[in-house]
Amino acid sequence: MRTLWQAAGAEWAKLWSVRSTWWCLACAFVLTVLTSITLAGGAATDALREGADGVRIVASEAVVSGTSFVQFALVALAMLAITSEYASGGIRVTLQATPVRGVVLAAKALVVGPVMFAAGVLAGAVATAAVYLVLSIDVFGGLVVLPVGEVVADLLGMGVFYALVSVMTLGVGAAMRSAAGTLTVMFMLLMGLPLVILMTGVPALLDASLRMPMFAGLAFMDSTENLTGGPMPYSPGEGLVWLLAWVAAAVVAGHAVLRRRDA
Numbered sequence: 170m171r172t173l174w175q176a177a178g179a180e181w182a183k184l185w186s187v188r189s190t191w192w193c194l195a196c197a198f199v200l201t202v203l204t205s206i207t208l209a210g211g212a213a214t215d216a217l218r219e220g221a222d223g224v225r226i227v228a229s230e231a232v233v234s235g236t237s238f239v240q241f242a243l244v245a246l247a248m249l250a251i252t253s254e255y256a257s258g259g260i261r262v263t264l265q266a267t268p269v270r271g272v273v274l275a276a277k278a279l280v281v282g283p284v285m286f287a288a289g290v291l292a293g294a295v296a297t298a299a300v301y302l303v304l305s306i307d308v309f310g311g312l313v314v315l316p317v318g319e320v321v322a323d324l325l326g327m328g329v330f331y332a333l334v335s336v337m338t339l340g341v342g343a344a345m346r347s348a349a350g351t352l353t354v355m356f357m358l359l360m361g362l363p364l365v366i367l368m369t370g371v372p373a374l375l376d377a378s379l380r381m382p383m384f385a386g387l388a389f390m391d392s393t394e395n396l397t398g399g400p401m402p403y404s405p406g407e408g409l410v411w412l413l414a415w416v417a418a419a420v421v422a423g424h425a426v427l428r429r430r431d432a
Contacts, residue, residue, distance in 0.1 A: 176267045176276035184250060184280055193246035198292045200242055204235035205296040206303050213304055213312045225314045228300040229323035232293045233390045236327060237383055240334055240359065243288065247281050247335035248351045251342040270427040274420065277339050282332040289331035293324045326390035326405075330412070334359070334382065337416040343423030346430075358415070359383045376402070385411035 209231035254260040267273050304313040342351040359382055366378035388408025
């Protein structure tokens, strides 16, 4: 029977042996850069139109705002790390080599989480540099700035957010066992339900929607605004707590299904 580290080594080899990993990462990088430039350009244009004096746009803030859209490329990668084994039948071999189901899920999380953290930080750094270079042209009058402390904090926050969402996806994938089911559930949790609830306009429901994973992540990353245009109603620390609670719930559910059902 494999130990946790042996199982993690096997998961590392499986992750990098398929082309879908590289395609998902490439899509995440391209989406991060293009979305960030678009959002930063829109913010800079609005600032110039309104004639706001002394306004400064931190390049990495636009990158953080774009995580709501970019996250699905990395969700797809995390999803495939487990659902592809069910589709191909490879999960039987995995469970024979590592019979303890919790070890299987932990090994996948130990690989996928750090990979997503690194991908988030690196993609964010590239996008931040691209935003600064593109928006440094004269027409924007030096609106975009690069304060080192804020940029580093934003990039690390993005990495942690992507890592946690990816581990959450693994839990949902273990519970759903199919790519279609996992992607549907993750889309509903990350964007579908929060946006639908926001449209109701009911104060109690609005408050609940802002505790769902996407908004909790934005709060944790200290995003200045949510998708309603207003400020986040709680601190980054509370946002992290809510996000961890969602991740824990997904992992517990996935582990329960993995233990009770045969491959």
